[in-house]
Amino acid sequence: MENKIQEGIPLIKEWIETKRKEFEQNEDFNELEKIVKEIENDQDYSKDAYEDIRYLLRPFEYIPLKIKRLFNIGTLDNYTM
Numbered sequence: 001m002e003n004k005i006q007e008g009i010p011l012i013k014e015w016i017e018t019k020r021k022e023f024e025q026n027e028d029f030n031e032l033e034k035i036v037k038e039i040e041n042d043q044d045y046s047k048d049a050y051e052d053i054r055y056l057l058r059p060f061e062y063i064p065l066k067i068k069r070l071f072n073i074g075t076l077d078n079y080t081m
Contacts, residue, residue, distance in 0.1 A: 008071060011066055011067050012053070032057065054072070
């Protein structure tokens with residue numbers, strides 16, 4: 001779990017930077033950015049942090065494939081929420 005988060009944080013930060021203008025007014029996007037910074041600053045690589053990221057990524061239609069694979073996003077659907 002820890003390795004997935006450590007590997008995923010830089011990918012998510014890069015994705016956030018490329019999508020910033022497109023999503024700047026999106027509350028989900030802002031919350032994702034905030035949580036990623038908190039996890040990185042606290043170095044909290046727990047299962048809860050992993051689940052937080054997965055939950056915050058769910059509203060976005062386009063997520064890079066590497067991030068989807070790391071956080072197993074493809075298995076999320078309306079019934080698992």
